[in-house]
Amino acid sequence: MSGALPSPVALAVLKRELRKAVRARVKQVSEEEIRRQSERVRLKLKELPEYRAATTVALFISMPHEIDTRGMIEDVFASGKRCFFPVITGQHSSDMALREGLSVSDIASWPENHWHIKEPPPTIAISAAQVEPRQDALTDVCLDLMIMPGVAFDAQCGRLGQGKGFYDKLLSTYQSAYADLKYPMVRTVAIGLNEQLVPEVPMDPTDYSLDKVCLADYLFEAAHANPQA
Numbered sequence: 001m002s003g004a005l006p007s008p009v010a011l012a013v014l015k016r017e018l019r020k021a022v023r024a025r026v027k028q029v030s031e032e033e034i035r036r037q038s039e040r041v042r043l044k045l046k047e048l049p050e051y052r053a054a055t056t057v058a059l060f061i062s063m064p065h066e067i068d069t070r071g072m073i074e075d076v077f078a079s080g081k082r083c084f085f086p087v088i089t090g091q092h093s094s095d096m097a098l099r100e101g102l103s104v105s106d107i108a109s110w111p112e113n114h115w116h117i118k119e120p121p122p123t124i125a126i127s128a129a130q131v132e133p134r135q136d137a138l139t140d141v142c143l144d145l146m147i148m149p150g151v152a153f154d155a156q157c158g159r160l161g162q163g164k165g166f167y168d169k170l171l172s173t174y175q176s177a178y179a180d181l182k183y184p185m186v187r188t189v190a191i192g193l194n195e196q197l198v199p200e201v202p203m204d205p206t207d208y209s210l211d212k213v214c215l216a217d218y219l220f221e222a223a224h225a226n227p228q229a
Helices: 008-027 031-047 049-053 070-079 106-107 166-181
Strands: 056-058 082-088 094-099 123-127 131-132 145-146 187-192 212-215 220-223
Touching: 031 049, 031 070, 031 187, 049 082, 049 187, 070 082, 070 106, 094 166, 145 166
Parallel strands: 056 082, 056 145, 145 187, 187 212
Antiparallel strands: 082 094, 123 131, 212 220
């Protein structure tokens, strides 16, 4: 945020109130409009240099009243890229992993979590007699691009999540691990609906700004934060 940082308590209040306001706004968006905006984001995402260059991509399965990622997931598989999806393994902010999905039919077989979102199980059946560990994006590959959701975004590529800290902790873990391995840091792009754009996202020192924010009618880059249609 501009100027002096508010106290942790005040910042938490700001975040809570912003989440409440944006969620209420997004709930007013019709399913038809969500489909329209999702298609625009899908087409824009495919043209991003980070996406075109990536061979390993992390994506997410949409929740209700969220941008629809089904077409984007199909695009990733059709392009031959490897695709990884979040799974929550516990109650702490560090308890999120990214496991590989092999196909749309593979995803269809996954169990749902308590938010009714499908999550990749730890193993995959190669055949009736063979089960193997599912690949993990941190320990088994070098992830090129992380495409993530959020509640609110701003033109400086600030992101407000659901409040659990999963993605911020994951990015912190990747930053440390990739620095040790001398890998380039994973590129980050948030996607969402136009209604999720706000003047400024309240951020504290543990919050990560992203490389880009891609909405239906806007594309913001961290370096200069100029919107592109």
